[in-house]
Amino acid sequence: MHVPDGFFDVPVSVGAGVLATGALSVCLRGARRELDDRTAPMAGLVAAFIFAVQMLNFPVAAGTSGHLLGGALAAILVGPYTAVLCVAVVLLVQAFFFADGGLTALGVNITLMAVVTTIVGWAVFRLVTRWGPRRRGVIVGASFAAALISVPAAALCFTALFWLGGTAPIEVSSVALAMGGVHLLIGLGEGLITALTVSSVLAVRPDLVYGARGLAAPLVLRTAVGEVTVAAQEPAPARNRGRGPRPILVGGGLVALLLAGVVSFYASSAPDGLNKVAQDKGFNANEKAQPLENGPLAGYSVKGVSDERLSGGLAGVAGVGLTVLAGGGVFYVVRRRRRDDRAVA
Amino acid sequence: MTVTSPSLAVRGLAYAYPDGTQALFGVDLTIARGERVALLGPNGAGKTTLVMHLNGILTAGHGTVEVAGLPVRADTLREIRRRVGLVFQDPDDQLFMPTVREDVAFGPANLGIRGDELDRRVRDALGRVGMLGALDRPPHHLSFGQRRRVAVATVLAMEPEILVLDEPSSNLDPASRRELADILSGLDVTVLMVTHDLPYALELCERSLILSGGVIAADGPTRELLADADLLAAHRLELPYGFAVPAHPS
Amino acid sequence: MSAGHHHQLYRAGDSPVHRLPPQCKLLAVAAFAVAVVATPRDRLWAFAVYAVLLAAVAAAARVPAGFVLRRMVIEVPFVLFAVVIPLVGTGERVAVLGVPLSVPGLWAAWNILAKATLGVAASILLAATTEPRTLLLGAERLRLPRLLVQIATFMLRYMDVILDQMRRMRIARESRGFVARDLRQAPVLAKSAGALFIRAYERGERVHLAMLSRGYAGEMPIIRDLSASRRDWGLAVLLPVLAAATAVLSWSLA
Numbered sequence: 074m075h076v077p078d079g080f081f082d083v084p085v086s087v088g089a090g091v092l093a094t095g096a097l098s099v100c101l102r103g104a105r106r107e108l109d110d111r112t113a114p115m116a117g118l119v120a121a122f123i124f125a126v127q128m129l130n131f132p133v134a135a136g137t138s139g140h141l142l143g144g145a146l147a148a149i150l151v152g153p154y155t156a157v158l159c160v161a162v163v164l165l166v167q168a169f170f171f172a173d174g175g176l177t178a179l180g181v182n183i184t185l186m187a188v189v190t191t192i193v194g195w196a197v198f199r200l201v202t203r204w205g206p207r208r209r210g211v212i213v214g215a216s217f218a219a220a221l222i223s224v225p226a227a228a229l230c231f232t233a234l235f236w237l238g239g240t241a242p243i244e245v246s247s248v249a250l251a252m253g254g255v256h257l258l259i260g261l262g263e264g265l266i267t268a269l270t271v272s273s274v275l276a277v278r279p280d281l282v283y284g285a286r287g288l289a290a291p292l293v294l295r296t297a298v299g300e301v302t303v304a305a306q307e308p309a310p311a312r313n314r315g316r317g318p319r320p321i322l323v324g325g326g327l328v329a330l331l332l333a334g335v336v337s338f339y340a341s342s343a344p345d346g347l348n349k350v351a352q353d354k355g356f357n358a359n360e361k362a363q364p365l366e367n368g369p370l371a372g373y374s375v376k377g378v379s380d381e382r383l384s385g386g387l388a389g390v391a392g393v394g395l396t397v398l399a400g401g402g403v404f405y406v407v408r409r410r411r412r413d414d415r416a417v418a
Numbered sequence: 419m420t421v422t423s424p425s426l427a428v429r430g431l432a433y434a435y436p437d438g439t440q441a442l443f444g445v446d447l448t449i450a451r452g453e454r455v456a457l458l459g460p461n462g463a464g465k466t467t468l469v470m471h472l473n474g475i476l477t478a479g480h481g482t483v484e485v486a487g488l489p490v491r492a493d494t495l496r497e498i499r500r501r502v503g504l505v506f507q508d509p510d511d512q513l514f515m516p517t518v519r520e521d522v523a524f525g526p527a528n529l530g531i532r533g534d535e536l537d538r539r540v541r542d543a544l545g546r547v548g549m550l551g552a553l554d555r556p557p558h559h560l561s562f563g564q565r566r567r568v569a570v571a572t573v574l575a576m577e578p579e580i581l582v583l584d585e586p587s588s589n590l591d592p593a594s595r596r597e598l599a600d601i602l603s604g605l606d607v608t609v610l611m612v613t614h615d616l617p618y619a620l621e622l623c624e625r626s627l628i629l630s631g632g633v634i635a636a637d638g639p640t641r642e643l644l645a646d647a648d649l650l651a652a653h654r655l656e657l658p659y660g661f662a663v664p665a666h667p668s
Numbered sequence: 669m670s671a672g673h674h675h676q677l678y679r680a681g682d683s684p685v686h687r688l689p690p691q692c693k694l695l696a697v698a699a700f701a702v703a704v705v706a707t708p709r710d711r712l713w714a715f716a717v718y719a720v721l722l723a724a725v726a727a728a729a730r731v732p733a734g735f736v737l738r739r740m741v742i743e744v745p746f747v748l749f750a751v752v753i754p755l756v757g758t759g760e761r762v763a764v765l766g767v768p769l770s771v772p773g774l775w776a777a778w779n780i781l782a783k784a785t786l787g788v789a790a791s792i793l794l795a796a797t798t799e800p801r802t803l804l805l806g807a808e809r810l811r812l813p814r815l816l817v818q819i820a821t822f823m824l825r826y827m828d829v830i831l832d833q834m835r836r837m838r839i840a841r842e843s844r845g846f847v848a849r850d851l852r853q854a855p856v857l858a859k860s861a862g863a864l865f866i867r868a869y870e871r872g873e874r875v876h877l878a879m880l881s882r883g884y885a886g887e888m889p890i891i892r893d894l895s896a897s898r899r900d901w902g903l904a905v906l907l908p909v910l911a912a913a914t915a916v917l918s919w920s921l922a
Contacts, residue, residue, distance in 0.1 A: 078704065079704070080746070082705075083702070083706050097813070114872050117819045118823075118871055125864060165816075175701065177698075242758050247756065262854070281869050514825055515821075516801040519891075527889035557825075
């Protein structure tokens with residue numbers, strides 16, 4: 074998904090750059106609070122890990138393969154602030170050392186792949202873990218949902234940027250459907266791998282999973298009066314609990330709402346079929362364009378999916394994803410208000 | 419303190435990890451200046467825990483650690499970390515900077531040394547381990563043995579009072595093992611070598627300590643300890659097959 | 669994207685371009701990219717000028733054309749996207765070999781291809797003539813947040829170590845007959861990823877200890893400080909100034 078130079082016009086590139094800079098400076102401070110003087114080595118190693126994991130190809134469907142974006146995974150493993158930094162550093166290194174992603178598009182790339190995936194992923198993760206009991210199964214399920222939704226969310230943000238300042242004359246609705254649909258599919262793979270990865274870390278070193286703090290088993294104290302059970306102390310610095318993830322949650326909710334709003338507006342005038350957007354997930358290889366008779370919006374289906382029903386189904390799945398996003402956003406806002414009311418009362 | 423203070427003095431050191439596991443149960447040891455001492459012990463004896471106390475990464479639950487007369491305390495950490503040079507088992511953990519030069523310079527630069535003096539220290543330390551030629555190479559382009567020698571140099575550049583090596587011979591091929599032994603025996607500094615490579619301890623260290631069950635179980639000339647088969651067996655230490663140490667060489 | 673395409677791009681050499689301080693080159697390339705992106709797409713001559721400018725830099729740096737071209741595969745996914753645009757684009761249509769293509773779509777495809785190609789070529793030249801470590805020092809000189817630069821420094825140092833671990837895990841998997849065919853194999857890949865994370869995290873903790881043992885107190889010392897002379901800057905601004913002049917000309921010559 075690394076956007077090259079020339080894909081977006083100058084105002085959008087600059088705007089996204091400002092957004093990315095702002096997000097990074099917030100996260101630099103946040104990560105310092107979480108990791109203290111360990112920030113540089115820890116975030117550096119986690120960034121190297123993300124870089125490596127992005128090379129793990131997994132087969133998605135119909136002979137295509139995708140790879141992990143890793144934003145949601147990083148957020149759940151090391152916390153949202155550090156995660157944004159790690160993924161952003163990966164993108165910077167890719168742009169400067171591997172010429173992967175345009176220099177003028179760095180703002181766009183960081184906004185989409187570091188900020189949006191992480192924030193949306195973390196917001197979804199927190200929403201789900203707040204509903205359920207903090208058990209391992211819930212955390213794994215929440216990881217799946219978080220990663221699943223984070224990928225199409227980034228794709229839809231891409232669409233929003235495209236609507237604002239894309240340089241190609243393509244209907245925004247078709248971009249939205251194609252990007253959203255294809256990335257929902259990729260999101261499934263991302264969700265599965267993320268959930269299984271979190272699960273395997275939980276099995277060995279649950280203390281390393283940021284999203285599972287407070288999961289530690291109670292300790293037993295042997296005292297004169299017998300054995301006393303106490304709760305394990307939170308290893309993370311307790312002073313910024315509650316304060317930390319709040320802005321991220323609010324931001325995630327807003328992004329989700331915005332996406333749902335913009336995209337459902339366009340989706341209402343959605344054309345038939347699904348235009349496949351060639352992108353970097355491995356769907357593009359030897360894809361042949363098939364100009365169809367129905368005018369300018371020639372049909373592009375997911376590789377190997379020439380079947381119209383299936384294409385339509387994918388579009389439908391995209392719709393469901395959007396509903397989940399919108400619903401989640403509304404749910405969060407309402408819940409929050411109710412709690413605030415209680416707090417006032 | 420006075421010049422006669424031992425390089426390292428540990429008194430009654432006990433420590434339990436935050437999870438309650440107690441690793442040290444009252445360690446006493448003294449290492450005089452210029453001595454080369456091996457700290458032997460089976461896995462889980464508390465060797466690494468003890469080493470972590472020597473430069474204040476862990477702080478004593480009970481007892482004291484003194485380096486050349488200076489007690490390890492929060493307010494002396496900076497000086498302690500200069501005096502105690504810790505060489506980790508995996509050189510990749512130790513060599514974290516992009517080039518050998520920057521890595522060796524990291525320690526002295528943290529002490530505020532800059533410019534020509536910094537350069538002199540870097541060259542001097544690399545020269546002592548025979549790695550001056552690797553000055554501007556990235557660590558991951560070096561062989562394992564070379565990386566371990568550079569790791570020793572990063573610590574020598576701090577001009578430490580005592581060099582603490584964690585399993586220095588692990589993962590080395592015989593030639594690298596020999597080269598490292600030559601370098602270590604030629605160094606003019608106090609050495610504490612943590613290992614379960616008994617022949618290496620015999621070769622390099624006059625004196626050995628056996629740490630077992632969180633206490634010093636034996637302290638004496640390496641040759642005598644290694645000749646005592648019952649002592650070794652009691653602490654899960656073994657000489658390599660076909661290797662025997664006569665207590666009194668003829 | 670580009671799994672397997674991640675070669676180090678640096679190509680050791682001793683040319684005027686290699687010798688320029690990294691901060692100068694960074695700024696020059698970034699300014700060049702902005703000028704290119706800001707150029708209206710129908711000024712074909714301007715893009716030719718940019719290409720000539722880059723060719724001149726490559727010649728001065730003694731980087732062979734083949735080196736740059738081979739590494740431009742990184743661009744392929746978006747080239748494919750660009751190919752699609754005229755087919756799905758809206759607006760006036762023109763038939764090419766019987767295929768109706770959108771005229772604005774063709775322009776858009778040209779726009780993306782030309783600008784992305786110039787951007788990638790400039791980035792490749794930057795990476796080919798500047799050691800990664802020096803590039804980071806340059807970024808630090810340009811007042812990029814130091815913490816960010818340090819994270820990137822550690823990442824760069826341990827990237828190969830972690831990729832090696834990953835490679836060993838893959839070999840271990842495959843030597844026991846594992847082949848990733850479809851999503852059913854995901855649990856195995858995920859276990860590897862989990863193990864990789866734990867190793868990376870634990871190494872991070874050990875590195876932190878190693879830093880503490882050598883007197884680290886929260887600030888990385890500045891060991892190498894690169895300063896740029898006026899002459900360096902004079903040489904480095906040649907590329908962006910010429911590019912900017914071209915861009916301004918392209919705007920005014922309507």
